[in-house]
Amino acid sequence: MKLSVxxxxxxxxxxxxxxxxxxxxxLPILENLLFDVNKNTLKITATDLEVSMTVSIEVKGSEDxxxxxxxxxxxxxxxxxxxxxxxxxxxxxxxxxxxxTENGEYALTGESSDEFPTIPQFKGEKNLEVDAAALQxxxxxxxxxxxxxxxxxxxxxxxxxxxPNEFRAVSTDGHRLVKITSTAFTSPELTRDIVVPAxxxxxxxxxxxxxxxxxxxxxxxxxxxxGSTSLTSRLIEENxxxxxxxxxxxxxxxxxxxxxxxxxxxxxxxxxxxxxxxQVRFSLRSNELTITAEDIDFGTEAKEVITCDYGxxxxxxxxxxxxxxxxxxxxxxxxxxxxxxxxxxxxxVEPHVQREHETVLMLVMPVRLNN
Numbered sequence: 001m002k003l004s005v006x007x008x009x010x011x012x013x014x015x016x017x018x019x020x021x022x023x024x025x026x027l028p029i030l031e032n033l034l035f036d037v038n039k040n041t042l043k044i045t046a047t048d049l050e051v052s053m054t055v056s057i058e059v060k061g062s063e064d065x066x067x068x069x070x071x072x073x074x075x076x077x078x079x080x081x082x083x084x085x086x087x088x089x090x091x092x093x094x095x096x097x098x099x100x101t102e103n104g105e106y107a108l109t110g111e112s113s114d115e116f117p118t119i120p121q122f123k124g125e126k127n128l129e130v131d132a133a134a135l136q137x138x139x140x141x142x143x144x145x146x147x148x149x150x151x152x153x154x155x156x157x158x159x160x161x162x163x164p165n166e167f168r169a170v171s172t173d174g175h176r177l178v179k180i181t182s183t184a185f186t187s188p189e190l191t192r193d194i195v196v197p198a199x200x201x202x203x204x205x206x207x208x209x210x211x212x213x214x215x216x217x218x219x220x221x222x223x224x225x226x227g228s229t230s231l232t233s234r235l236i237e238e239n240x241x242x243x244x245x246x247x248x249x250x251x252x253x254x255x256x257x258x259x260x261x262x263x264x265x266x267x268x269x270x271x272x273x274x275x276x277x278x279q280v281r282f283s284l285r286s287n288e289l290t291i292t293a294e295d296i297d298f299g300t301e302a303k304e305v306i307t308c309d310y311g312x313x314x315x316x317x318x319x320x321x322x323x324x325x326x327x328x329x330x331x332x333x334x335x336x337x338x339x340x341x342x343x344x345x346x347x348x349v350e351p352h353v354q355r356e357h358e359t360v361l362m363l364v365m366p367v368r369l370n371n
Contacts, residue, residue, distance in 0.1 A: 001037050001065025001090040005057065007081040007101070013044055013055045014075045016229060019203050020046040020053045021071040027117075032068035034116045035090070037061045045119060046071065051200045052119050056228040065090060066113035069097055073108055122223045122232055124216025127190075128162065134184035134357065136208040138169045139201050141180050141330050141360060146198040147173035154238035157195040162187045162217075170243055176323050177243060177346075177363040178330070184357040195240050196222055200233035207231065247363060251339035251348050253312035257289060259336040263328040265304045269293045270321035272302035278322050279367055284315040284340075293321070317343045318369040327362045343369065 014033075022030055025048070034045040042059045045052065067090040077099070078086070087100045090110065099106040139158070147155035152174075161168035164187060169180045194217060209226045216223040224231045266280060273279055273293035283290040289308045294301035317340060328336060333351035340347050349362040 002063035003037050003059040003061045004087045005059040007086050008083050009057055011078050013057045017046045017053050017055050018075050020051055022048045029115045033071045034068050036066045037064050051233045053231045068111040068116045124218050128187050128215045130213055131184045132208045132213050134182050138180045139205045142169040142171040142178050144326050145171040145176040145178045154195055154240045157197045157236040158201055159240045160194050162192045164188050175365050179361045181359045195236040248341055248345055251341045253340040255338040256309035259328055259331050265291050266321050266324050269302045269304055272300045278320045279318050280321045282317050284310050318367045323364050
């Protein structure tokens with residue numbers, strides 16, 4: 001196998017795909033990238049057996065062939081190169097790879113392409129064209145609330161609800177919940193509820209290209225196609241919890257506050273909270289919000305008062321400051337709306353002005369106050 005390619009083009013391709021490669025694996029072959037040269041096209045493939053990605057780039061090929069190349073060593077080398085032409089030659093008999101540039105030569109040992117897992121050909125039931133910007137925004141807003149609890153595998157992914165007239169993304173870890181509903185793209189033929197692993201969607205968010213992108217789904221996998229890049233992921237085959245049942249309907253106490261001012265205030269006050277609970281107290285009075293925190297063990301406390309729009313009855317409610325900051329950080333509007341019911345019921349958080357074709361609803365569970 002032999003090819004020549006601009007280092008900048010190769011670096012862009014490797015930057016896209018390196019996120020799939022596991023840093024440590026019981027199967028060492030998975031720490032490699034499969035290079036497949038056919039005429040003037042190089043296909044680079046990576047997989048961790050759950051998520052697989054293929055990136056195609058144009059090269060000057062002089063000898064077709066395939067080989068598995070150590071991913072980290074190759075990526076680190078190409079990243080460190082200046083903008084130059086790289087000639088890559090692989091000897092399939094001894095799996096030796098040589099990279100040459102104008103000023104340097106680098107040799108490394110690969111693996112036979114026969115050892116690399118076979119990526120199954122994807123056969124989707126239906127294709128769905130999605131708006132790139134809307135998809136990227138939805139994923140970016142949903143990922144932060146995904147659970148890391150391996151005992152609850154469904155919550156380690158994002159629930160995608162594909163309906164004829166809207167597309168929903170839902171995530172929760174039991175403390176926070178995000179539901180994003182978009183009408184920017186519709187699916188008159190395909191109606192499905194699927195749970196996609198967070199790792200796959202993290203990669204998708206970075207890969208989304210301008211214009212429309214395609215999604216294809218079958219019984220066990222989902223395929224995202226972005227121009228010359230494709231990503232296949234196994235679906236999480238667990239039932240997602242009934243999230244609708246935990247969204248309160250009677251939250252009638254409404255607070256409107258400057259999002260950035262509140263975020264900065266919570267960040268400062270939380271420095272004085274208990275390091276285990278991160279608890280902050282919201283004390284709501286007429287057009288005034290007081291945020292307090294204390295750590296009895298170390299004798300520290302902090303208080304800040306900010307103006308707001310609040311006209312309901314007085315309320316004191318506690319939150320984990322980390323969760324509040326996460327929610328506020330994912331509101332792309334100057335003002336946030338909090339809707340409360342009582343000190344023991346979940347608070348609903350929304351942007352004061354929703355984006356066109358999109359509705360964002362977030363939920364934060366309270367913590368019991370130390371009176």
